[in-house]
Amino acid sequence: MSILLRNIIRFVLLLLLQVFVLNRIQLHQLVGFNLYMLFVLLLPFNMPRPALMLLGFFMGLSLDSFMNTMGIHAAACVFIAYLRPFIINILSPQGGFETTQKTPSMTSMGVSQFLTYIAILVFLHNLVYFPLEVFNFGNFFYLLLKILLSAAASIFLIVLYELLFFSRK
Amino acid sequence: MRNLIIFLRRYFNFFLFLLLEVICIVLVFRNNDFQKTAYLNSANNVSARLYERYNNVEYYFHLKATNDSLVKENARLHNMLQSSFDNASVSDIVKTDTIHQYSTDTSRKVVSSEVRRFLYREAKVINNSVSNPINYITIRRGSTDGIKPDMGVVGPSGVVGVVRSVSDKYAVVLSLLAKGRNFGISARLSYSREMGTVRWYGGEANYAVLEDVPKSVRLIKGDTVVTSGYSALYPAGIPIGYVESYTVADKSSTAYTIRIRLATNFNNLQYVYVIDNVLKEEQKSLEDSTYRLIK
Numbered sequence: 001m002s003i004l005l006r007n008i009i010r011f012v013l014l015l016l017l018q019v020f021v022l023n024r025i026q027l028h029q030l031v032g033f034n035l036y037m038l039f040v041l042l043l044p045f046n047m048p049r050p051a052l053m054l055l056g057f058f059m060g061l062s063l064d065s066f067m068n069t070m071g072i073h074a075a076a077c078v079f080i081a082y083l084r085p086f087i088i089n090i091l092s093p094q095g096g097f098e099t100t101q102k103t104p105s106m107t108s109m110g111v112s113q114f115l116t117y118i119a120i121l122v123f124l125h126n127l128v129y130f131p132l133e134v135f136n137f138g139n140f141f142y143l144l145l146k147i148l149l150s151a152a153a154s155i156f157l158i159v160l161y162e163l164l165f166f167s168r169k
Numbered sequence: 170m171r172n173l174i175i176f177l178r179r180y181f182n183f184f185l186f187l188l189l190e191v192i193c194i195v196l197v198f199r200n201n202d203f204q205k206t207a208y209l210n211s212a213n214n215v216s217a218r219l220y221e222r223y224n225n226v227e228y229y230f231h232l233k234a235t236n237d238s239l240v241k242e243n244a245r246l247h248n249m250l251q252s253s254f255d256n257a258s259v260s261d262i263v264k265t266d267t268i269h270q271y272s273t274d275t276s277r278k279v280v281s282s283e284v285r286r287f288l289y290r291e292a293k294v295i296n297n298s299v300s301n302p303i304n305y306i307t308i309r310r311g312s313t314d315g316i317k318p319d320m321g322v323v324g325p326s327g328v329v330g331v332v333r334s335v336s337d338k339y340a341v342v343l344s345l346l347a348k349g350r351n352f353g354i355s356a357r358l359s360y361s362r363e364m365g366t367v368r369w370y371g372g373e374a375n376y377a378v379l380e381d382v383p384k385s386v387r388l389i390k391g392d393t394v395v396t397s398g399y400s401a402l403y404p405a406g407i408p409i410g411y412v413e414s415y416t417v418a419d420k421s422s423t424a425y426t427i428r429i430r431l432a433t434n435f436n437n438l439q440y441v442y443v444i445d446n447v448l449k450e451e452q453k454s455l456e457d458s459t460y461r462l463i464k
Contacts, residue, residue, distance in 0.1 A: 026300045029372050049182045057189050064196075067298075068305050068341070071196030078193060082186040132197060133302060 003044055003102060011059065014039050019066045022157075030142075032150045035157045036063055036073070037125050040081050041118055044102045049085055056081030069133070076129035080121045087120055106162055115159075122154045123147070202303070202349065287404050288445040290314060292322075292340070299374035299435045304344040306330060308441060311338040321402035321444040327432025328354060328409045329441050331402060340443075345409075346374055346435060353380075356409050357397040361386045364397055367409050367429070374435045377410060379427040386425070388415050394429050401449045408432040 014036050022033040040056045060074030067073070088104070091113050106114045126147040134143055177184065292314075296307035310316050312335045322329045322342050333343040345354065346369050353366040356379060365382040379394055392412045398405025410429035418426050446452075 023298070023300070026374075029300075050185050053182075053185055053189055057193075060193070067301070068303075069301070070200035071193040071198075072201075075190055075193035075197065078186065078189040082182070 007039075007043065010042065011039055015059075015062055015066075018063060023067065027153075028149075030146050030149045031153050032130075032146070033157060034125070034129070034150065034154050035161065037077060037080060037122065037154070038118075038158055038161060040077055040084065041121055041158075042103050042105070045088065045104065046102065049082070052081040052084060053078050072129060072132045075132060076125045079128045080125045083124060084121060087117060091117055114162075115155075118158050119151070119155055122158070123151045126151045126154070286446060286448050288447055289442045290316070290445065292316075292441055292443055294438045294441060295339075297344075297435070297438050299344075299346055302348045302371055304346040304435070305333070306342040306344050306438065306441070308340050308342060308443070309338065310443060311336050311340055313337050315445065316340045316443055317445075319402070320446070321400075322441050323403065323407055323444060324433045324438060324441050326408065326434070328396060328403060328407055329433055329435075329438065332443060342441070344435065345369060345377065345431070345433070354403075354409060355397040355400045356394050357405075358382065358386070358388070358412070359393040359395050359406075360389055361392070364399075365394075365427070367394065375431050376413065377429055377431055379410075379412075379429050380424060382425045382427060384417060384423055384425060388412060388425065388427065390414070394427075401446050401452050403444060 018034070018036040022035055025033050027033075036059060039059050040052070043052060043055065056077035057074050060077030061071075063073045064070050091109070102108075104114065104117060109117065130143060130147050130150065131137070134146070137143070290310060292308040292310035294306055295309050296305075298304045298306075306322075306329065308316075308322075316332060316335050318332050318335055320332045322332060328345060330342045330344040330347075332340050334341050343352070345367070348369060348371045353368045356365050356367045357363065358365070358379075363382050363386045365379045367377050367379050369377045382388075390412055394409045394412065396403040396405060396407045396409060410431040413428045413430045415425045415427040417424075
């Protein structure tokens with residue numbers, strides 16, 4: 001399957017999953033389940049940065065239009081799309097990752113590298129998303145707890161997703 | 170010039186990033202009421218003092234312009250008073266829709282004839298959320314079915330929300346579960362007849378808070394909280410919730426904070442009624458013109 005087709009399918013799948021399954025789950029008001037940012041995280045390594053940001057913007061805006069929260073998801077998505085190349089640069093070994101596989105995954109990056117990569121970006125995503133959503137800095141501790149717990153939930157979901165669609169190439 | 174272009178090209182990514190983020194933030198503030206009010210409130214707190222000082226100086230330089238604008242404002246208000254009298258004649262058409270009540274004895278005299286005030290339209294709920302800070306409900310009734318913004322919406326068991334925006338076939342209802350300083354429903358305790366305001370502060374979808382009830386009132390657990398009928402949105406006496414527990418926030422406070430269990434179960438909302446207050450225009454124009462007179 002070509003990379004393009006794979007990403008289009010992932011886009012639609014993640015959007016539907018987010019809107020119709022994950023947003024309906026209420027565990028606790030401190031925990032929000034977000035998985036849609038995985039689309040940005042799994043775009044190919046060699047993608048140019050403007051394209052990354054525009055795709056992130058598009059993904060965020062599509063989700064926003066479903067959830068009546070114009071601009072909040074888009075802002076967070078563009079933010080992580082912008083910072084993604086920096087994080088990959090820091091985590092990549094000398095000379096970059098082997099290019100047998102073009103997208104970030106546990107096999108192409110190594111398990112610990114990949115986990116660090118998603119943990120950092122999911123945390124950064126929440127760092128933008130929840131302050132914009134809650135928009136009340138009076139209760140700082142509540143905000144921080146919400147960011148951390150939701151990041152943990154998202155990382156858990158991403159690991160599940162990776163194990164489910166694990167490719168051995 | 171060449172240096173400028175080189176500079177722009179070198180930092181193209183960063184500028185694109187900034188541009189996209191600015192678009193996002195503009196969208197957030199233009200389309201989301203909660204963020205807008207929260208921002209405006211905090212902005213006011215910070216800058217009000219500064220503006221006041223500046224305005225004190227600036228005021229003298231604009232006296233002439235201020236005078237002109239006041240004259241224009243007067244003319245506009247005069248026009249509005251007349252137009253409000255025009256609007257009042259609409260009720261003549263409405264008054265044809267009446268109920269006559271007859272006395273029970275043989276004479277069958279007309280005891281009273283009442284004018285229709287509320288018109289209910291049923292609507293199917295097609296989208297609903299309860300877990301966001303501000304929750305919206307989409308219903309399958311739109312402007313072609315006579316739905317307009319700012320109509321009250323009730324469910325089979327109690328109050329649901331207010332119509333926020335309308336398209337041809339659909340309408341979006343701002344749910345009672347909307348966390349915001351400026352969204353509250355005027356309510357009344359049905360036993361003690363005391364007034365208050367119902368607000369929702371996030372969290373569980375089946376509990377809200379009734380505020381502004383003075384400490385002097387004797388409260389009963391399980392008492393029904395109903396709509397007051399003072400707002401033009403809902404008729405009086407529609408259940409909002411039931412008193413669950415009550416506390417006084419702090420010793421100096423003069424009002425109870427009452428936790429109420431909501432009458433409507435927002436998790437399985439299927440059908441709602443949109444309430445059209447056919448006399449609302451008349452009531453509103455009368456009220457507004459009175460406010461303007463007092464101002």
